Amino acid sequence: MPEPLFQRVALIGIGLIGSSIARVVREENLAREIVISTRSPQTLARAEELGLGDRYEADAAVAVEGADLVVLGIPVGASEAVAKWIAPSLKKGAILTDVGSTKASVVAQIAPHVPKGVHFIPGHPIAGTEHSGPDAGFATLFQNRWCILTPLPGTNPEALEKLSAFWRACGSNVDTMDPQHHDLVLAIVSHLPHLIAYNIVGTADDLETVTKSEVIKYSASGFRDFTRLAASDPTMWRDVCLHNKDAILEMLARFSEDLAALQRAIRWGDGQALFDLFTRTRGIRRSIIEAGQETAAPDFGRHKA
Amino acid sequence: MPEPLFQRVALIGIGLIGSSIARVVREENLAREIVISTRSPQTLARAEELGLGDRYEADAAVAVEGADLVVLGIPVGASEAVAKWIAPSLKKGAILTDVGSTKASVVAQIAPHVPKGVHFIPGHPIAGTEHSGPDAGFATLFQNRWCILTPLPGTNPEALEKLSAFWRACGSNVDTMDPQHHDLVLAIVSHLPHLIAYNIVGTADDLETVTKSEVIKYSASGFRDFTRLAASDPTMWRDVCLHNKDAILEMLARFSEDLAALQRAIRWGDGQALFDLFTRTRGIRRSIIEAGQETAAPDFGRHKA
Numbered sequence: 001m002p003e004p005l006f007q008r009v010a011l012i013g014i015g016l017i018g019s020s021i022a023r024v025v026r027e028e029n030l031a032r033e034i035v036i037s038t039r040s041p042q043t044l045a046r047a048e049e050l051g052l053g054d055r056y057e058a059d060a061a062v063a064v065e066g067a068d069l070v071v072l073g074i075p076v077g078a079s080e081a082v083a084k085w086i087a088p089s090l091k092k093g094a095i096l097t098d099v100g101s102t103k104a105s106v107v108a109q110i111a112p113h114v115p116k117g118v119h120f121i122p123g124h125p126i127a128g129t130e131h132s133g134p135d136a137g138f139a140t141l142f143q144n145r146w147c148i149l150t151p152l153p154g155t156n157p158e159a160l161e162k163l164s165a166f167w168r169a170c171g172s173n174v175d176t177m178d179p180q181h182h183d184l185v186l187a188i189v190s191h192l193p194h195l196i197a198y199n200i201v202g203t204a205d206d207l208e209t210v211t212k213s214e215v216i217k218y219s220a221s222g223f224r225d226f227t228r229l230a231a232s233d234p235t236m237w238r239d240v241c242l243h244n245k246d247a248i249l250e251m252l253a254r255f256s257e258d259l260a261a262l263q264r265a266i267r268w269g270d271g272q273a274l275f276d277l278f279t280r281t282r283g284i285r286r287s288i289i290e291a292g293q294e295t296a297a298p299d300f301g302r303h304k305a
Numbered sequence: 306m307p308e309p310l311f312q313r314v315a316l317i318g319i320g321l322i323g324s325s326i327a328r329v330v331r332e333e334n335l336a337r338e339i340v341i342s343t344r345s346p347q348t349l350a351r352a353e354e355l356g357l358g359d360r361y362e363a364d365a366a367v368a369v370e371g372a373d374l375v376v377l378g379i380p381v382g383a384s385e386a387v388a389k390w391i392a393p394s395l396k397k398g399a400i401l402t403d404v405g406s407t408k409a410s411v412v413a414q415i416a417p418h419v420p421k422g423v424h425f426i427p428g429h430p431i432a433g434t435e436h437s438g439p440d441a442g443f444a445t446l447f448q449n450r451w452c453i454l455t456p457l458p459g460t461n462p463e464a465l466e467k468l469s470a471f472w473r474a475c476g477s478n479v480d481t482m483d484p485q486h487h488d489l490v491l492a493i494v495s496h497l498p499h500l501i502a503y504n505i506v507g508t509a510d511d512l513e514t515v516t517k518s519e520v521i522k523y524s525a526s527g528f529r530d531f532t533r534l535a536a537s538d539p540t541m542w543r544d545v546c547l548h549n550k551d552a553i554l555e556m557l558a559r560f561s562e563d564l565a566a567l568q569r570a571i572r573w574g575d576g577q578a579l580f581d582l583f584t585r586t587r588g589i590r591r592s593i594i595e596a597g598q599e600t601a602a603p604d605f606g607r608h609k610a
Contacts, residue, residue, distance in 0.1 A: 265546075284532055294529045
């Protein structure tokens with residue numbers, strides 16, 4: 001058996017992402033010891049029941065002691081509080097990373113508190129499901145997905161390589177970019193889709209001319225696809241909106257402009273404009289399937305043979 | 306073996322829906338003979354290669370001769386032309402139905418041409434995938450889905466019951482409602498979701514600050530879900546927009562209003578409003594899963610164990 005990448009990994013937060021990391025670390029033997037800490041005593045107890053770690057600590061500062069990898073898997077809005085809490089206990093030479101969906105805000109919240117000699121490298125694995133909590137994780141979540149790291153100027157190259165090796169060992173491909181660009185990219189590929197999904201489900205929920213029972217019965221005609229994203233963790237998504245405001249508002253504005261043009265085409269019966277838009281969007285799905293980021297099975301593979 | 310429901314069924318149009326009907330009719334022995342007609346000679350030849358029917362006719366008027374069930378599976382904008390074409394050849398006592406996604410327009414296009422003694426009962430099976438064409442169909446497409454019939458005043462009850470029995474034999478539950486209400490319901494559960502999906506994929510495609518390759522690589526964070534609906538048949542969806550204009554514009558207006566409120570909550574950092582919206586939308590997905598209209602597996606079951 002090869003030597004594990006890390007001696008001790010501390011997971012602060014044990015939701016969908018944290019618990020998936022715990023499982024793959026165990027399965028791939030990426031650390032000798034897994035220490036888990038999370039704010040809620042119930043969740044910590046559940047993580048222990050599931051046997052996700054080797055030690056369970058209510059105090060995050062105790063959990064990170066002696067750890068050579070610390071992963072924050074928490075709502076992005078909690079970053080500063082947790083950074084302040086654990087900073088004095090971080091081991092010299094440790095790598096501190098996170099898995100948050102926004103990066104510029106996380107950097108601003110955490111970087112000022114990181115002690116000298118600790119390698120802070122923000123990260124974001126582009127993977128997930130609509131479920132949350134320690135039961136929702138699974139070891140293959142990161143397989144064939146991308147993990148984006150947003151190292152700050154002056155980051156130690158060895159630490160960066162070690163964290164990259166960790167994510168590759170979790171099954172991911174690794175990209176690096178600066179935090180601002182990350183936030184712009186994620187605003188269009190993730191944040192806007194979630195907002196749109198939440199919004200349309202809210203609109204349907206408010207109608208007085210169409211009953212909720214009708215929405216549910218006939219949802220297979222398209223609507224149900226949106227309900228998946230709209231079932232995601234509310235706290236996480238509130239924080240994303242509050243912490244990537246500028247990029248999200250920019251993408252929302254573009255989306256709304258385009259929607260106004262589409263609305264106009266419908267109102268004026270411009271069949272050619274509609275046909276042209278509906279044709280060019282087909283190619284993107286094909287590319288996503290070819291890139292291995294989506295199943296080729298019709299209907300996401302919902303129909304089993 | 307019980308007597309089939311129909312002696313001869315004529316399928317005009319042999320795309321995803323038509324070819325799925327052909328397959329289930331064969332599998333469940335719902336008719337003695339299946340006659341297929343479609344406009345494109347290539348598609349008709351392909352249907353024959355696939356062995357979907359017993360006879361293949363280039364002329365839809367010839368195809369419907371002697372049929373006791375005629376099903377139009379064509380873009381809704383083609384309804385009037387096809388109705389005029391086949392009307393003189395329809396057998397007295399035959400049931401004429403369609404599978405179009407809008408109903409008031411289909412009624413307006415077809416009803417004036419239906420000869421006395423032919424039972425015209427518009428219909429819409431709420432089922433589909435993003436694929437199209439005769440290869441895309443499968444016999445279980447309608448299983449556990451709903452089929453909406455929108456009978457006109459004075460519809461013969463026996464004909465209505467026979468068509469309902471046909472759809473139940475295809476695996477569907479059957480509902481009836483008036484065409485206007487159908488169009489309103491479908492505008493929110495199907496037409497708006499498709500438009501939103503087409504629109505966001507278009508917005509992403511137009512960005513200059515985020516590359517197409519980035520959109521593709523990181524699409525698993527939400528965006529890819531939308532590309533499925535946005536890969537649907539462009540001709541069909543152009544026609545839906547042109548033929549359910551009023552209901553779609555009404556739903557678009559409500560959606561845009563709600564989106565403006567959401568945008569405002571983000572701009573002003575109203576975390577409570579965001580949290581409240583993101584919380585109440587979770588329940589609808591749960592109801593859809595409980596109603597058997599969606600898989601409970603995370604990520605639509607994309608992750609295979």
